[in-house]
Amino acid sequence: MTDVLKNRTTIRKYTDQPIAAELLNELFEVACRAANTGNMQVYSLVVSQSATIKQALAPAHFNQPMVTQAPIVITFCADFNRFNQWCVQRDAKPGYDNFLSFMTAAIDTLLVAEHFCVAAESKGLGTCYLGTTIYNAQQIIDVIHLPKYVVPMITLTVGYPAETPRQVDRLPLEGVVHYETYQEYTPEDIDRIYEYKESLPESKQFVLENNKTSLAQVFTDVRYTKEANETFSSMFLDVLKKQGFFCQNNAKQ
Amino acid sequence: MTDVLKNRTTIRKYTDQPIAAELLNELFEVACRAANTGNMQVYSLVVSQSATIKQALAPAHFNQPMVTQAPIVITFCADFNRFNQWCVQRDAKPGYDNFLSFMTAAIDTLLVAEHFCVAAESKGLGTCYLGTTIYNAQQIIDVIHLPKYVVPMITLTVGYPAETPRQVDRLPLEGVVHYETYQEYTPEDIDRIYEYKESLPESKQFVLENNKTSLAQVFTDVRYTKEANETFSSMFLDVLKKQGFFCQNNAKQ
Numbered sequence: 001m002t003d004v005l006k007n008r009t010t011i012r013k014y015t016d017q018p019i020a021a022e023l024l025n026e027l028f029e030v031a032c033r034a035a036n037t038g039n040m041q042v043y044s045l046v047v048s049q050s051a052t053i054k055q056a057l058a059p060a061h062f063n064q065p066m067v068t069q070a071p072i073v074i075t076f077c078a079d080f081n082r083f084n085q086w087c088v089q090r091d092a093k094p095g096y097d098n099f100l101s102f103m104t105a106a107i108d109t110l111l112v113a114e115h116f117c118v119a120a121e122s123k124g125l126g127t128c129y130l131g132t133t134i135y136n137a138q139q140i141i142d143v144i145h146l147p148k149y150v151v152p153m154i155t156l157t158v159g160y161p162a163e164t165p166r167q168v169d170r171l172p173l174e175g176v177v178h179y180e181t182y183q184e185y186t187p188e189d190i191d192r193i194y195e196y197k198e199s200l201p202e203s204k205q206f207v208l209e210n211n212k213t214s215l216a217q218v219f220t221d222v223r224y225t226k227e228a229n230e231t232f233s234s235m236f237l238d239v240l241k242k243q244g245f246f247c248q249n250n251a252k253q
Numbered sequence: 254m255t256d257v258l259k260n261r262t263t264i265r266k267y268t269d270q271p272i273a274a275e276l277l278n279e280l281f282e283v284a285c286r287a288a289n290t291g292n293m294q295v296y297s298l299v300v301s302q303s304a305t306i307k308q309a310l311a312p313a314h315f316n317q318p319m320v321t322q323a324p325i326v327i328t329f330c331a332d333f334n335r336f337n338q339w340c341v342q343r344d345a346k347p348g349y350d351n352f353l354s355f356m357t358a359a360i361d362t363l364l365v366a367e368h369f370c371v372a373a374e375s376k377g378l379g380t381c382y383l384g385t386t387i388y389n390a391q392q393i394i395d396v397i398h399l400p401k402y403v404v405p406m407i408t409l410t411v412g413y414p415a416e417t418p419r420q421v422d423r424l425p426l427e428g429v430v431h432y433e434t435y436q437e438y439t440p441e442d443i444d445r446i447y448e449y450k451e452s453l454p455e456s457k458q459f460v461l462e463n464n465k466t467s468l469a470q471v472f473t474d475v476r477y478t479k480e481a482n483e484t485f486s487s488m489f490l491d492v493l494k495k496q497g498f499f500c501q502n503n504a505k506q
Contacts, residue, residue, distance in 0.1 A: 002279075005372050008286045026255075028430050032423045033261045034367065035382045038476055041424050046431045053433050077435075082428065083472075086443050090469035095479020099486040103387050107407060110360055111382075114287065114367035119258050129288045129364075134356050145434045154360060170285045171294050175335065177281050178299045180306050181398045182330075190338050216343035219336075223291055226348020233352040 004122045009167050011126025012066050014159025019071055031116035042105040043112055044079040046144045047072055060139035061132045070157035075140060076113040078105030081149040102245035109153045117156060126161035129154055135232045137239040148244045169197055257375045262420050264379025265319050267412025272324055284369035295358040296365050297332040299397045300325055313392035314385045323410035328393060329366040331358030334402040355498035362406045370409060379414035382407055388485045390492040401497045422450050
């Protein structure tokens, strides 16, 4: 089991082999065994298999080819809609139109996504997460018809692997694990933690290709720029408001 | 492997058996194999083992006994501090003081948490997630000294199980999985989806004990009230601002 977790790589190319409905069902049952807050299960999984829907979703994910090529695309959504409806039908007054409730649902959604991901990989499937889901959430809401109180959090493309990529680097553990309390990084710590990553041929290639003087500049100036981050921040906050998670007191925030 | 995922239960009571440092290291290495955005690894794990730190953390988690009883308590944190420092040291100007960057780090943090959780359980450990982390984030920040650009997202207590609880219920799959697009729930759907949960003796007991007329009211009036949610929403938004994730354009939001 630990091998599946330890040897994980992202798979972006898939064979034509479809995923059996029985397997998919089993994986969904297993995914829902992830821990969740108060057993409210405030999430929904939207499973897109039709070429039409996948094509409609693709632009929201900047047309990354996995979206149309994968046999299935799952959008994991924070969902208080179902729970709210249940409350109203049971003469209970839901108070979940706020930021904390959104965060609670988001957390539960991401735990389910990763539980699903590991389960799928343990059955020989390959997966790729798309972080673009929160960039263009409104587009996704429109395509898969998400009602108020439902927000797409992350997307997973799933299929049988048609590639066997090698594992990419990770920071040394001393870079990410702190004992007892957070240990601030000295400049020397930072140099040591990022040394291996910066030494990799592909990192040097990135720097050259982008005409930069450091790998960090590839991130700040090309891949994840301040301007794009600020634009997508505003867009996502607008989505949270529109979907009903910034009402009452929080509107003042 | 799937059995570990399928049979998961939350473990709240632990034996005195310590967790070997080698095993813990292996689990952290494995956890970092979770997918993450752009391989930035914008998260940190703070591992508290000392009785003093655990006792100091307990009030933030409403003194749930797992916090002091578990051999280790891990606070999984969204962390742009390390990445920002690296950028600055490499003559790159970080643009991550915004809501999107917080959400990106939060997502990556939760995927790592669940990857760790499954790995730990596959080695015979028991775990319990504490959602209270985002309720009292500032208290946690103070105890484990989290700097700007670091926000605690979720806490996991870990140890060898001293109990074997039965699995709790989950909604039927039709309640949480949608095909192609989101299918809105009719009142009849809601009745059917929640029927089993409402029929359970423990659910009926909850309703009785709390002097309510429905299980939903136990959630809205007792467990997750509008007032508490709004208070904790404001507190968590204040933390995000203080930790540096609502600067520039987003301040207007």
